[in-house]
Amino acid sequence: MWSSRACLLTSRSRTRITWTKSCEKRGITLTSTAAVSLLNSGPVAEKETRHVPVMVSEVLDSLSPGSGGIYVDATLGLGGHAEAMLTRYPGIKLVLGLDRDIETLERAKSRLSPFGEGVIRLIHSNFIHLHDILLSNRIGQVDGILMDLGISTFHLENSGRGFSFSRDEPLDMRMDLSGAVTAADLVNKLPAERLTELIQTYGEERWAKRIVKCICDRRKTAPILTSADLAKVVANAIPRKYHPRRIHAATRTFQALRIAVNRELDDLEEALNTFPSCLKPGGRLCIISFHSLEDRLVKTAFREDNRLKPLTKKPLVPGPEEIRINPRARSAKLRVAQCIELLAQPN
16 A cells, blocks of 8 residues: 655645747647547636746756657646747657646646647656556657656645645545545554554654544544644644644645655656666656655666666756745755666677
8 A cells, every 4th residue: 555665745836937838739649548538528727727847947958858859758747847848849759748647637738739749649647657658659768758756736726635734625635536545545544553654654754653643533533534634633733832833734744645645656666667768878867856765766776777877966956046936846856867878798
């Protein structure tokens, strides 16, 4: 159900940047049965989150897309990185956009449609399946892969799935709604010992035992079913004088549950093992992480995988202006590696 890798707390959002639109309006290819159905489901609601990711300039400079190249946005979200890439580098042959959330694909489809059918291809899938996706699309190795990890502004503000402690929503936290386990399942059904370990491991929460005791006391009388309800229980469990100054008292617990529900660190580790084989020699892998264990996994993989050459000795971070506009971006770290061609070993 979940694994025991620790992570630091971070909620994430994207900065808002204005991009010029492509002048031509054409169609868009959306693959998978579920995703194709979205093409016929009508326009996206007017109040959708306008989402552009952090560190756009740094990402584009690091990927350095070339004319005729094929690139993968493995965590498409609402399409901000892909939009920026195609706007700045119109000679790109194809951007393949993956996301496991069908709702964000619907919004990305609307946003990216001006770039045209054949230039952008959206696929409803977890990025751990990239190798098989490339094979099924008759694509060999690609020129670059981008991963922007964690949670988006859409999930926090518009998904209605209980990602945010500041909203009263069902305690779900699934990025892929076909997933079997929700945050409410973990909160209400896990034994106290396992729930404590989960919150300590994924949230690095010093008050995990006390929080879980309060959760268990509460669930004896009534289940915890909403984000607001859980936030209240957690906040009341931590002595007021020890509440964090810069974040809500429940942030670490919410972070831990989200990571467990979506198997985020397990999926990242699997991707780090398989993505180098999906790159052409000279192709680049760019990964934005938002907490210490994500960054440590990326750093270790880039250093130890003999298929990769790290291009960033230290991670790139957002500039002061971006952090001023969006303080949540301060935790972002971008690491870049290049795929190298391995010489055959002599017999």
